Amino acid sequence: MALSRLEKAQTWLFRAVTSFFFMIFQLLSSPAASARKLPPVSNPLLLQSATQLAKKIRRKEVSSVEVVQAYIDRIQEVNPFVNAVVKDRFAAALQEAAQVDKLIEEETGGEDVLEDRLPLLGVPLSVKESYSLQGMPLSTGLLSRRGVIASVDAPPVALLKRAGAVPLGVTNTSELCMWLESHNHLYGLTCNPYDLERIAGGSSGGEGSILGAAGAVIGVGSDIGGSIRIPCFFNGVFGHKTTPGVVSCENQYPPTSGTQHEYLSSGPMCRYAEDLLPMLKIMAGPNAHKLSLNAAVDLKKLRFFSVPHDGGSPYSYPVSKELLDAQEKVVKRLEADLGVKVQEVCFPELRYSFQIWDTYMGLPDEEGKPPLAFAELMGEPGRPAWAFWELLKRMVGKSEHTIPAILLALFEKTHLSKPSPFIIQQKEALQKKMEELLGTNGVLLYPPHPRVAPKHHHPLFRPFDFAYTGILNILGLPVTQCPLGLGEEGLPLGVQVVAGKLQDHLTLAVALYLEKAFGGWRDPGAK
Numbered sequence: 001m002a003l004s005r006l007e008k009a010q011t012w013l014f015r016a017v018t019s020f021f022f023m024i025f026q027l028l029s030s031p032a033a034s035a036r037k038l039p040p041v042s043n044p045l046l047l048q049s050a051t052q053l054a055k056k057i058r059r060k061e062v063s064s065v066e067v068v069q070a071y072i073d074r075i076q077e078v079n080p081f082v083n084a085v086v087k088d089r090f091a092a093a094l095q096e097a098a099q100v101d102k103l104i105e106e107e108t109g110g111e112d113v114l115e116d117r118l119p120l121l122g123v124p125l126s127v128k129e130s131y132s133l134q135g136m137p138l139s140t141g142l143l144s145r146r147g148v149i150a151s152v153d154a155p156p157v158a159l160l161k162r163a164g165a166v167p168l169g170v171t172n173t174s175e176l177c178m179w180l181e182s183h184n185h186l187y188g189l190t191c192n193p194y195d196l197e198r199i200a201g202g203s204s205g206g207e208g209s210i211l212g213a214a215g216a217v218i219g220v221g222s223d224i225g226g227s228i229r230i231p232c233f234f235n236g237v238f239g240h241k242t243t244p245g246v247v248s249c250e251n252q253y254p255p256t257s258g259t260q261h262e263y264l265s266s267g268p269m270c271r272y273a274e275d276l277l278p279m280l281k282i283m284a285g286p287n288a289h290k291l292s293l294n295a296a297v298d299l300k301k302l303r304f305f306s307v308p309h310d311g312g313s314p315y316s317y318p319v320s321k322e323l324l325d326a327q328e329k330v331v332k333r334l335e336a337d338l339g340v341k342v343q344e345v346c347f348p349e350l351r352y353s354f355q356i357w358d359t360y361m362g363l364p365d366e367e368g369k370p371p372l373a374f375a376e377l378m379g380e381p382g383r384p385a386w387a388f389w390e391l392l393k394r395m396v397g398k399s400e401h402t403i404p405a406i407l408l409a410l411f412e413k414t415h416l417s418k419p420s421p422f423i424i425q426q427k428e429a430l431q432k433k434m435e436e437l438l439g440t441n442g443v444l445l446y447p448p449h450p451r452v453a454p455k456h457h458h459p460l461f462r463p464f465d466f467a468y469t470g471i472l473n474i475l476g477l478p479v480t481q482c483p484l485g486l487g488e489e490g491l492p493l494g495v496q497v498v499a500g501k502l503q504d505h506l507t508l509a510v511a512l513y514l515e516k517a518f519g520g521w522r523d524p525g526a527k
Contacts, residue, residue: 038081041214045067064098064121078215084215093167129170129206131156133167137149140175141174155250175404179408180230201234223267223469238521239269252266273514277505302506305438305444353471359420374409391406434477446496480497481497497511
């Protein structure tokens with residue numbers, strides 16, 4: 001379906017205005033600092049999956065203390081570059097690792113008993129700061145919450161700890177988890193390990209960055225608009241947005257309101273694809289049986305589809321040629337290796353992705369209560385923030401809030417009191433088409449973003465590009481973000497792998513295949 005004249009005019013005007021301000025921003029920006037590069041990985045323990053590390057620890061081929069110390073050393077080596085870990089618990093982690101080694105020495109039931117009861121025994125873990133991790137800060141980058149300390153563990157964190165994982169600390173987020181760059185005035189700016197002048201994504205940007213920098217092997221993220229997938233894409237690692245309602249999202253900050261709980265997912269982030277499934281089994285807890293995670297997947301029997309772009313939304317920029325080419329390489333490799341036919345499809349409704357996401361995020365709950373205004377969350381624990389006043393303060397460097405947070409609070413004031421029937425219709429049509437297409441054995445490829453990791457603060461001029469991930473939250477589909485090597489500028493390429501509801505095991509199986517086919521994570525220090 002061709003764009004209407006009005007949509008073409010909207011697209012041209014939107015891009016002209018943002019390009020103008022972007023040009024002014026570049027002219028006023030200070031010259032870039034001399035390029036710095038992360039040191040390459042030198043300890044071989046850092047180049048093994050969590051699954052492999054757990055096996056070696058159980059077999060006493062390496063101690064948990066050695067593994068935990070290796071990751072502590074790496075964090076201390078790379079964190080001054082990337083600013084990903086914002087609060088550590090290294091001393092406690094080493095004590096817990098020593099207890100793990102003692103438990104293994106005293107275990108009489110054998111390796112199989114340990115694997116069944118404690119599958120991640122002794123393996124280091126990093127946690128997004130918006131998750132409650134007992135004894136650690138729970139501010140989500142809000143200065144007014146700088147003194148808030150978590151008194152309990154969020155359920156997915158508790159389950160991973162119960163499986164033997166050893167938390168090393170918490171990682172940076174965007175302010176209140178509602179922006180695609182992890183930057184706030186409490187912890188500062190997180191950088192991309194492949195290029196320190198680039199963003200690490202958000203809101204799980206600290207997780208993505210420390211994983212990409214080999215300062216962590218497994219981590220925990222949350223995703224309501226791409227907050228797992230965008231950082232995983234930008235930092236060249238794997239991440240999974242689960243089917244909503246399977247992994248608990250309790251004890252996170254900020255809390256959901258309205259109908260937002262229907263679109264929020266907690267999920268695993270990791271450097272190696274083989275860790276996705278065991279992590280998800282653990283994090284899903286009593287709901288794991290809903291996902292058929294033990295079912296064998298024959299990739300040759302799946303139906304594959306590819307959607308190269310959103311069809312030309314006036315809000316998002318066109319997908320870059322290198323990402324289109326990367327997805328096409330996946331298509332050709334699938335066809336050559338598996339003997340399948342990957343069908344290219346298009347959904348005209350995708351051009352309304354941002355409007356759909358924005359509309360559904362603002363819907364009231366069953367009792368008619370609307371979601372909390374972002375300005376209310378910004379003012380917590382006091383009165384709601386006055387966005388226009390905060391903007392004036394920001395201009396003279398006095399506001400405690402970031403520009404994206406202030407602009408979001410201002411943007412909320414433009415919302416219509418009632419959702420557009422047209423947008424509701426587009427979403428319902430897209431939902432029906434997508435579910436009919438995928439069924440229980442369909443897999444779809446879709447770009448995670450229109451471009452590779454942009455430079456710091458540049459998303460201000462392309463604020464709606466996250467719609468490529470956000471639309472899949474509203475559709476409630478499971479998605480695995482998979483790296484596809486490095487592009488022209490040495491930055492990670494990637495693709496979203498989508499399946500039908502509760503068919504998470506299909507996308508995880510494809511992730512294993514893509515890791516073998518395209519090499520998975522790459523050491524940023526070895527570029």
